[in-house]
Amino acid sequence: RSEDSVSATGDQDRAMTMMIRVSVYPFTLIRTRLQVQKGKSLYHGTFDAFIKILRADGVTGLYRGFLVNTFTLISGQCYVTTYELTRKFVADYSQSNTVKSLVAGGSASLVAQSITVPIDVVSQHLMMQRKGEKMGRFQVRGNLEGQGVVAFGQTKDIIRQILQADGLRGFYRGYVASLLTYIPNSAVWWPFYHFYAG
Structure with a gap:
């Protein structure tokens, strides 16, 4: 039950x-x-x-871009899994709850952001799509001609254009800034959580 x-x-x-x-x-x-x-x-x-x-x-x-954006939910599950596995791993080297939480929180954010940032990049380029007008760096063909394009057809088109223009690095624009924002935040939050919860 x-x-x-x-x-x-x-x-x-x-x-x-x-x-x-x-x-x-x-x-x-x-x-x-x-x-x-x-x-x-x-x-x-x-x-x-x-x-x-x-x-x-x-x-x-x-x-626009909502379906792609929902894939960031995967990062939440990966965050929790990484956090728990890292805590168990660190426990072999240190029994300090603060150390375990600090390392696990930072590691969990690293994994989560590695998944989230590329999804956000594609999603944000899809947000920029407007019928008949160019707004962002990339434009799917159907929108330039004022025609509709199947949702995942737009996604594939944007991914292809990012790859052609910037290579794999194009999917990680803002990645370092995200890491510098979320890793310290997560690393500090978990020790306080366990301190007050305990």
């Missing part, structure tokens, strides 16, 4: 995470476009961007 309750809790957590992503994603897309545009060449603010995207592309326009 306890295994069933753990499984149900896991399913509820995943459903809640997905609901939050669905509700927040349009604002993530709008923020990304506002940050990339030159001055106020396309949008005059959040509400203006929301209305213009809805008029041009409909509701689906607010969710």
Whole structure:
């Protein structure tokens, strides 16, 4: 019965995470476009961007890159697994809870960001796609011609263009900045968590 309750809790957590992503994603897309545009060449603010995207592309326009972005959920599972395995490994060398948590937290973030950053890069390029106009560095062919393109057709096109322009390094733009942000944060957070939880 306890295994069933753990499984149900896991399913509820995943459903809640997905609901939050669905509700927040349009604002993530709008923020990304506002940050990339030159001055106020396309949008005059959040509400203006929301209305213009809805008029041009409909509701689906607010969710460009969403399917690809959901793959970052994998990184969460990898984070937890890496954390637990690293704690067990470090326990062979040190019994200090602080040391185990520090090393495990940093290692977990390293693994998670190694998965998340390439997915985010592709997702953000997909967010930049607009019918008939170029906004980002890359543009899928169908959008340049004002035609729709199958969702994963766009993804493949963006991946191909990133590879051609930058090679594998193109998928890791901002990787070092992400590591410098998340590794120290995670490494410091876990020792405090175990200190206060214990």
